[in-house]
Amino acid sequence: MKKILFLLLIAASQISNAQSDAQAVDILNKFITACGGTEKLAAVKSMIRKMESSTPFGSGENETLYKNGKFYAKTTMGGNVVMEQKYDGNRAYVNGMQGSQTIDDEKQLKQYSSQGKPFPLLDFEKSGATYKLAGTEKIDGKDCNKIVATDKDGESSNLFFDASTNLLARMSQKRDFQGQEVESIFDFGDYKAVEGILFAHMMKLNLGQFAIDMKLIEVKINPEIADKTFLIE
Numbered sequence: 001m002k003k004i005l006f007l008l009l010i011a012a013s014q015i016s017n018a019q020s021d022a023q024a025v026d027i028l029n030k031f032i033t034a035c036g037g038t039e040k041l042a043a044v045k046s047m048i049r050k051m052e053s054s055t056p057f058g059s060g061e062n063e064t065l066y067k068n069g070k071f072y073a074k075t076t077m078g079g080n081v082v083m084e085q086k087y088d089g090n091r092a093y094v095n096g097m098q099g100s101q102t103i104d105d106e107k108q109l110k111q112y113s114s115q116g117k118p119f120p121l122l123d124f125e126k127s128g129a130t131y132k133l134a135g136t137e138k139i140d141g142k143d144c145n146k147i148v149a150t151d152k153d154g155e156s157s158n159l160f161f162d163a164s165t166n167l168l169a170r171m172s173q174k175r176d177f178q179g180q181e182v183e184s185i186f187d188f189g190d191y192k193a194v195e196g197i198l199f200a201h202m203m204k205l206n207l208g209q210f211a212i213d214m215k216l217i218e219v220k221i222n223p224e225i226a227d228k229t230f231l232i233e
Contacts, residue, residue, distance in 0.1 A: 020125075020129075020131040020132070021131070021133055023133040024131040027133065027145050027147060027161050028121060028124050028131060028147070030166040031121065032119075032121065033166070034165060035167070035197060038122065040196055040197060041197065043222075044118055044197070044221055044222060046065075046066060046068070046222050046224075046225050047065075047066045047219065047220065047221055047223070048063070048064070048065050048218070048220040048225070049063070049064045049216065050063050050216075050217050050219075051063075051203075051214045051215060051216050052215045052217055053213065055210065058077050058078065060075055060077035060078075061075070062074070063076075065225050066117075067229075068089075069117065070088055070116050071086070071087050071112075071230070072084075072085070072087075072229050073085040073086075082097060083095070083097075084096070085112075085115075086230055086231075087112040088230045088232050089230075090109075091103065091104050091109070091232050092104075092108065092112040093232045102232060110151075110153075128151065129150060129152065131149050132147065132148045132150075136163065139160055139170055139187075140169075142162055142163070142169065143162075143163040144160040144162055144169050144170070145160070145161045145163055146159070147159045155173075156173070157171060157173040158170075158171065158172045158173065160172075165191075167188070167191055167198065167200075168188050169188060169189070170187050171185075171186045171188075172184065172185045172186070182207065184205065184206070185205070186204070186205050187203065188200035189202045189203070190202035194219045194221065195221045197221070199216055199219055200216065202214070202215055202216075203215075203216075
């Protein structure tokens with residue numbers, strides 16, 4: 001009986017390990033190495049990131065603070081705060097033009113939990129998602145390896161890594177929004193090092209009907225951030 005249980009455990013382990021293919025795992029590990037390496041990225045316990053954005057509705061600034069899996073994000077336009085988001089590790093809070101709300105829905109919180117990580121792919125092997133290499137595609141004339149990432153709920157995203165630099169060039173996903181399928185495409189470029197870690201300094205979010213251009217203007221690694229910043233009352 002013990003031998004049978006042991007064999008079942010081995011089989012289950014092999015099935016689990018086989019969910020993500022080896023080529024996809026290798027590409028993801030090369031991306032982490034290219035950005036600075038596991039040790040350096042894992043040493044980032046807090047971070048402040050400031051960006052400028054340009055939209056059809058005007059220009060603005062975005063500031064995001066990260067600390068130990070929590071985050072606070074603020075968007076301002078014309079000197080006025082138009083959006084605030086918080087995640088305290090258990091709940092999320094959103095305050096915008098349509099009012100404010102505290103979020104405790106499990107599915108939504110999963111997305112906010114991912115946003116609380118300055119490097120979401122650092123722990124990809126522990127995420128419970130599966131990763132499959134799905135060939136190559138051209139992006140801005142460059143060969144990119146396409147990886148399909150599928151989470152535990154069956155929702156998938158496409159990750160495109162530059163075959164020559166191993167850096168993330170694009171991420172796309174389709175999600176249901178008010179009964180309609182909406183595709184978002186996030187492009188990354190102009191990677192530069194900040195304290196030995198590569199960050200994309202130019203980004204573009206294409207939502208179909210309009211696009212948002214973003215420029216990274218400042219990154220602070222491991223700054224002091226008060227815990228009350230993430231407090232949700």
